[in-house]
Amino acid sequence: EAGVAQSPRYKIIEKRQSVAFWCNPISGHATLYWYQQILGQGPKLLIQFQNNGVVDDSQLPKDRFSAERLKGVDSTLKIQPAKLEDSAVYLCASSFSRDRGYEQYFGPGTRLTVT
Amino acid sequence: GDSVTQMEGPVTLSEEAFLTINCTYTATGYPSLFWYVQYPGEGLQLLLKATKADDKGSNKGFEATYRKETTSFHLEKGSVQVSDSAVYFCALSEVFGSGTKLNVKP
Numbered sequence: 001e002a003g004v005a006q007s008p009r010y011k012i013i014e015k016r017q018s019v020a021f022w023c024n025p026i027s028g029h030a031t032l033y034w035y036q037q038i039l040g041q042g043p044k045l046l047i048q049f050q051n052n053g054v055v056d057d058s059q060l061p062k063d064r065f066s067a068e069r070l071k072g073v074d075s076t077l078k079i080q081p082a083k084l085e086d087s088a089v090y091l092c093a094s095s096f097s098r099d100r101g102y103e104q105y106f107g108p109g110t111r112l113t114v115t
Numbered sequence: 116g117d118s119v120t121q122m123e124g125p126v127t128l129s130e131e132a133f134l135t136i137n138c139t140y141t142a143t144g145y146p147s148l149f150w151y152v153q154y155p156g157e158g159l160q161l162l163l164k165a166t167k168a169d170d171k172g173s174n175k176g177f178e179a180t181y182r183k184e185t186t187s188f189h190l191e192k193g194s195v196q197v198s199d200s201a202v203y204f205c206a207l208s209e210v211f212g213s214g215t216k217l218n219v220k221p
Contacts, residue, residue, distance in 0.1 A: 033209065042119075042204050042211035043159070056209070091159065100147040100208045101166040106159040 002026065004107035006092050012113045018080035021110045025073070025094030031055075032069055033104060034077050035091040043091055049075065050098050082114045117142045121205045121212035128195055128219050136190040136215045138179075138205035148172075148181055148188040149206040153214075159204065162190075195219045 005024040013019050025032050030051050035043035046065065048056040051072035060067070064083070069075040079086055089111050093104040122137040140148065150162040150172070163172035168183035177192045188205060200219045205212040 035211075040214075042206075042213045044211070045209045048209060093159075101164075103149060103161040103164055105161075106151075108158045 004092055004094055004105055006090075006107035006110055008110055009108060010111050010113075012115065013082055015084055015114050016081040018078065019082055019112060020076050020078045021090050021092075021112075023075045023077070023092030023107060025075070025092070026105055029094035029096055029105070030072070031095045031098040031102075032075050033091075033093040033095075034067055034075070035093065037089045037091055037109070039088070046077070048098070055098060079112075082112075084114050087112060087114045117146070117207050117210045119205050119207050119210055119212040121203075121215055123213070124202075124216040126215060126217050128217070130197055130219055130221050131194045132219075134190070134192040134195045134199075134217070136203055136205075136217070138188045138190065138212060140186050140188065140205075140207050142186075142207055146207050148179070149208075150177070150179055150188070150190050151204045151206055151211075152201045153204070154201045162203070197221050 032049045034046045037043045046060045047067045049069040052069045067077045089109040091109045092107045095102045095104045118141045120139050147166040149164045151159045152162045153159050163174040165172040165181035171180045179190045197219045202214045202216045204214045
């Protein structure tokens, strides 16, 4: 079974530039998550999708971050414009269901450096 | 809102020592609890889970018991190995603790 795919793996941009990350979840997984993980901290949920609908985006900085999940499969997360404090690893995860008993499967992450 | 608190690291142990990593939570309702592990250079992966009170999750010699009365889900292993060196995260569905780094010395 293929895992969660993410690209790119690394990205370096200057502040005020824009960047986009892509995620392909495990086939058949209805729920998709984007997390931000700052060095030395645990993952922080940015947005959760159920199929192609948003379930929770309460911690997404909507003035600069946006995300979509077209057709309920792949997803993109965009930052525009980037700030220095956006430097982090962006993790995508998927699960079979958003029912709380289901575990999440994580991709390798995208390490973003904003200079 | 929901929250997870886990002991700060790093934790340094000698091989074959007993491991405990404390985790407590605050939540409404009846959440499921998870331990995820991140080995060096790898992504986060599930270590074990428990979905209701008094359940014990176990995997690879690790165990954790869902204690509703103390709102805890402490991770234990009787004899750690060098290969257990990693960062361990306690989680309450989408809410993660800050992680505890474990270093095991031969």
